[in-house]
Amino acid sequence: MSTSNQTSIAPPEPDLAPADLIARARELRPALLEQQEETENRGMPSAEMHERFRDAGLYRTLVPRRFGGYEFDVPTFLRTVIEIARGCPGSGWNLCLAAGHGLQIGGLFSESAQLEALSPDGHFACPARGIPMGTAERVDDGWRIEGTWDYCSGAPYATHAMVAVRMEGAAGNSTIGLALVPRDDWEMLDDWRDRAFGMRGSGSNSIRIEGAIVPEHFVIEENLLDSKTTADTPGFRLHGNPMYAGNAIGYLQLEITAILVGTARAALDEYERIIRAKKTPGPKGVPRYETHDYQRWFGLALGRVDAAESILLESAERFMQYCREAAVEGGSFDPEEGMRLNSTTHQAVNLGWEAVELLFRTSGTSEGARNGSRIQRYYRDYSTARTNIGLQWEPFAERLSKLHFEVVE
Numbered sequence: 001m002s003t004s005n006q007t008s009i010a011p012p013e014p015d016l017a018p019a020d021l022i023a024r025a026r027e028l029r030p031a032l033l034e035q036q037e038e039t040e041n042r043g044m045p046s047a048e049m050h051e052r053f054r055d056a057g058l059y060r061t062l063v064p065r066r067f068g069g070y071e072f073d074v075p076t077f078l079r080t081v082i083e084i085a086r087g088c089p090g091s092g093w094n095l096c097l098a099a100g101h102g103l104q105i106g107g108l109f110s111e112s113a114q115l116e117a118l119s120p121d122g123h124f125a126c127p128a129r130g131i132p133m134g135t136a137e138r139v140d141d142g143w144r145i146e147g148t149w150d151y152c153s154g155a156p157y158a159t160h161a162m163v164a165v166r167m168e169g170a171a172g173n174s175t176i177g178l179a180l181v182p183r184d185d186w187e188m189l190d191d192w193r194d195r196a197f198g199m200r201g202s203g204s205n206s207i208r209i210e211g212a213i214v215p216e217h218f219v220i221e222e223n224l225l226d227s228k229t230t231a232d233t234p235g236f237r238l239h240g241n242p243m244y245a246g247n248a249i250g251y252l253q254l255e256i257t258a259i260l261v262g263t264a265r266a267a268l269d270e271y272e273r274i275i276r277a278k279k280t281p282g283p284k285g286v287p288r289y290e291t292h293d294y295q296r297w298f299g300l301a302l303g304r305v306d307a308a309e310s311i312l313l314e315s316a317e318r319f320m321q322y323c324r325e326a327a328v329e330g331g332s333f334d335p336e337e338g339m340r341l342n343s344t345t346h347q348a349v350n351l352g353w354e355a356v357e358l359l360f361r362t363s364g365t366s367e368g369a370r371n372g373s374r375i376q377r378y379y380r381d382y383s384t385a386r387t388n389i390g391l392q393w394e395p396f397a398e399r400l401s402k403l404h405f406e407v408v409e
Contacts, residue, residue, distance in 0.1 A: 006115065006119065009066070009067045009068035009115075009118060009122045010068065011060065011068050011070055011122060012057070012060075012121075013057060018072045018073075021056070021057055021058065021061060021070070021072065021076065021080055022076065022079045022080055024056040024058070025056065025058060025079075025080040025084050028049075028053075028083070028084065029086060029087035031049070031052070031087070032084065032088040032091055033087050035049060035088065036087075036201070036374065036377065037372065039090055039201035040090060040193075040201045040377065041193070041200075042193070043156075043190070043194075043200060043203060043205070044090075044094060044201060044203035045088070045090070045091040045095075045156075045157075047157070049091060050156075050157040053084075053095055053099075054123065057070060058080055058084075059095075059099045059102070059123055059124060059125050060099075060122060060123070060124075061076060061099060062074070062077050062099070062102035062103045062106065062243075063102040063105070063106060063118065063122060063124050064102075064106040064114065064235070064238075064239050064241075066238075066239060067115060067118040067122055068118055068123070069102060069118075069122055071106075071239070071241060073243060073316075073320055074103070074243060074246075074251070074319055074320055075313055075317060075320070077099070078255075078257075078258040078316050079258075081255070081258040081259055081262060082258050082261050082265065082309070084096075084262065085259045085260075085261075085266065086265040086266045086269070087266070088266075089199065089201075089202075089262065089263040089266060089377075089378065089381040089382075090199050090200060090201025090202045090203075091201060092262050093153055093199055093201075093202035093203075093204070093259050093385075094153060094154050094156065094157075094202050094203040095154070096154075096255050096256075096258065096259055097153035097154040097202075097204075097255065098125040098126060098154030098155075098157065099154075101124075101126045101127070101162055102124055102126075103244070103251065104128060104162060104178075104248070105118070105124060105160075105180070106235045106239065106244045107233045107235035107243075108220060108222055108235060109180065109217070110217050110234050111238050112217050113217040116215070116217075116218075117159075117180060117182075117218075124159055124160070125154060125157055125158045125159050126154070126158055126159060126160040126162050126180075127152040127154040127155045127161055127162065127207075128162040128163070128224065129149040129150075129151065129152050129161075129162070129163050129164060130164050130224035131149075131164055132163075132166045132177075133147050133149045133150070133163070133164070134146050134166070134209060135165055135166050135167075135168055136165040136166070136167045136168065136177055136179050136219050137168050138167075138168070141213050141215070142216045142219070143167075143179065143213070143215075143216065143219045144212070145163075145165060145179050145181055145185075145209045145211075145212045145213075145219075146209060146210060146211060147165070147208075147209055148207070148208045149161070149164075149206060149207055150191075150206040151206070152204065152205060153202050153203060155188045155203055155204075155205045155207055156203040157203075158183055159182070159183050160181060160182055160183060161180075161181045161183075161186055161209075162179070162180055163178070163179050163209070164177070164224065164225075165177050165178070165179045165219070167219065167221065175221055176221070176222075176223040177220060177221050177222060178219070178220050178223075179219045180214065180218040180219070181212055182214070185213075185214070186207045186208060186209045186212065187207065187209075187210075188205050188206075188207050189205055189206040189207065189208060190205065192204050192205045192206075196384060197380055197383070198377070198379075198380030198383060198384030198385070199381045224248045224252070225249070226249075227247065227335035228247055228248075228333065229332045229333050229335065230331070230332055230333075231245040231323070231326035231327040231330075231332055231333060232245070233245045242320070242323040242324045242326070243323050245323050245326060245327035246319065246322075247322070247338045249338040249339065249341075249342060250319050250322055250333075250341040250342065251319060253342050253345040253346070253390055254312065254316055254341075254345060256345075256349075256385065256388060257308075257312050257348050257349055260308075260348075260349050260352050260382060260385055261305065261312055261348065261352055263352070263378055263382050263385075264301075264305045264308060264352035264353075264356050264378075265305060265309075266374070266378055267301075267355065267356045267359045267375060267379075267382075268298075268301060268302060268305055268355070268359065270359075271301070271359040272289075274364075274367055275287070275289040275298065276289055293362075294362070297358055297359070298359075301355035301356075301359050304351045305351070305352060307348075307351050308348040308349070308351040308352040309348075311344060311347060311348035312345065312348050315341055315344050318341060318344075319341055322337055322341065336403040340400060342400075343396055343397055343400050346391065346396065346397075347393075349386070349393075350393070352382070353383075356378060356382045357379070360378070360379040
């Protein structure tokens with residue numbers, strides 16, 4: 001579509017408030033719970049659920065308002081993710097990792113790239129893979145993209161893919177870049193649902209790109225996995241919103257932590273259902289929630305999940321302040337502060353895991369060991385998420401210490 005005479009896109013509901021969006025996400029919980037098993041078997045949310053996400057405006061949360069989004073802040077986005085993951089962790093992962101990169105399209109790419117990618121109506125859903133698994137070669141019409149990228153969570157209903165590439169230079173050298181590739185130019189591989197232990201409904205499929213030609217402004221020199229120092233991004237200059245100057249190192253783990261806080265909330269919900277419905281063994285059995293053991297276990301888990309959510313939301317506010325200080329006051333990021341944000345979210349994830357493991361272990365063999373039970377699904381989903389490279393807190397803690405002590409290797 002030509003955008004030569006178009007300079008903006010109106011959001012569909014200009015008066016929508018952040019609280020409205022969060023409430024809409026919460027209202028989807030019963031349907032998400034009902035569809036959990038088929039979502040897992042399918043490997044992704046249903047097309048009908050995707051349309052409900054779209055109609056609710058969830059994909060637009062972080063998209064710039066100038067181009068059809070709502071431009072709400074990061075804490076609002078994370079709260080919506082918690083609500084969706086509380087209904088279905090796989091669906092929460094799929095939505096988060098497709099909608100969350102409204103921040104990157106709005107921050108890293110030029111005005112012309114944003115307008116073209118977000119036309120005609122501002123809807124944008126895009127997985128991002130920060131490890132270069134393919135190449136970008138300059139051609140007359142722009143860039144030719146080749147490669148296969150695994151773990152592209154959010155791919156099933158995506159409008160684009162954002163993938164790290166090696167930008168091949170004329171002299172044979174290469175730099176790391178980021179390519180934005182429209183959906184018609186890549187193939188999603190069916191290689192996720194049957195191999196995953198958990199998070200099977202997350203749509204974390206691989207994508208293959210074979211010789212797609214994208215315009216010049218759809219490829220930029222950018223490494224999502226580096227702690228960049230400059231806050232002078234095209235998006236901040238264009239929109240004036242400091243969150244579009246944000247450093248991905250401080251942001252990416254907020255996404256996954258929100259999913260897992262929602263997963264831990266889901267486990268609490270299911271455990272409460274179990275201990276209200278089931279009695280202790282024996283002829284004089286009483287409801288489990290009336291006994292000291294189950295009260296103790298539920299209380300411990302509840303405190304840990306509440307603490308994890310508090311850490312997450314406080315970290316999200318710190319991220320917003322981090323962006324404001326860098327973009328408005330100093331013009332650069334402190335890499336140590338970004339890594340501290342990362343390390344803080346790791347502790348929230350660990351608290352959530354302690355809660356889920358406790359709830360799974362004490363739910364009883366007829367629940368935790370039963371295939372198809374929700375409590376088992378939450379255990380599998382959470383434990384699978386913990387294998388993500390971004391959640392390996394020990395090496396990140398080492399990197400943080402090296403920044404703090406200015407250790408150069």
